[in-house]
Amino acid sequence: MDLLEGIQSRTSPKKLDAPAPNATQLEQIVRAGTRAPDHGRLRPWRFTVFEGAAREKLGDVMANCLRSRVPNSTEEHLAAERGKALRAPVVMVVGAKISKGKIPEIEQVCAVSAAIQNMLLAAHGLGFGAMWKTGAAAYDPEVKALCGLAPEDHIVGIVYLGSVSAPGQLVEAPVDINRV
Numbered sequence: 001m002d003l004l005e006g007i008q009s010r011t012s013p014k015k016l017d018a019p020a021p022n023a024t025q026l027e028q029i030v031r032a033g034t035r036a037p038d039h040g041r042l043r044p045w046r047f048t049v050f051e052g053a054a055r056e057k058l059g060d061v062m063a064n065c066l067r068s069r070v071p072n073s074t075e076e077h078l079a080a081e082r083g084k085a086l087r088a089p090v091v092m093v094v095g096a097k098i099s100k101g102k103i104p105e106i107e108q109v110c111a112v113s114a115a116i117q118n119m120l121l122a123a124h125g126l127g128f129g130a131m132w133k134t135g136a137a138a139y140d141p142e143v144k145a146l147c148g149l150a151p152e153d154h155i156v157g158i159v160y161l162g163s164v165s166a167p168g169q170l171v172e173a174p175v176d177i178n179r180v
């Protein structure tokens with residue numbers, strides 16, 4: 001797939017199912033992430049993959065976090081939160097491990113953000129779908145800890161990967177260029 005065509009045709013699918021990218025394809029996707037621009041070559045990205053039954057562990061932690069944040073959560077809400085981790089065959093938490101030093105924190109987060117976009121495009125190029133989500137779980141220290149991240153690190157995206165079973169809608173954004 002041509003690069004520009006891939007960029008223009010990528011959308012976030014509505015639904016993802018099996019088959020997931022295999023181990024080689026997943027490595028290609030992550031490798032694409034590591035080609036992102038990265039000020040100071042700090043390699044701030046951390047990729048944590050949950051597949052198969054491991055997704056249930058993530059779902060349980062997400063539901064426990066919801067219970068702590070909102071103690072009167074109903075069983076229905078908790079089940080819905082747990083279910084988020086099962087909405088694709090592969091769930092990848094992409095974190096930014098923050099280094100203290102001369103590279104500003106925002107630039108480290110930007111590098112991880114660029115890595116995620118590279119991965120969405122790589123998945124698309126390989127014929128898979130990918131969704132970039134966050135939600136309250138992404139800011140929860142327990143979810144961070146499960147992924148080997150400290151409270152001061154960031155979860156930049158929870159990336160859902162699989163085969164597209166319901167495509168997203170391609171919505172063109174306005175192209176406004178301010179020329180001075």
Ligand SMILES: Cc1cc2nc3c(=O)[nH]c(=O)nc-3n(C[C@H](O)[C@H](O)[C@H](O)COP(=O)(O)O)c2cc1C
Nearest residue numbers: 010011012013131132133134135156157168169171
């Ligand atoms: C940092 C970040 C966090 C996001 N979190 C969510 C989210 O939690 N839920 C959601 O529906 N979309 C989220 N999105 C937006 C989707 O990834 C997606 O881009 C958007 O729905 C537009 O669809 P498109 O990718 O097909 O253009 C997030 C995007 C970014 C960059």
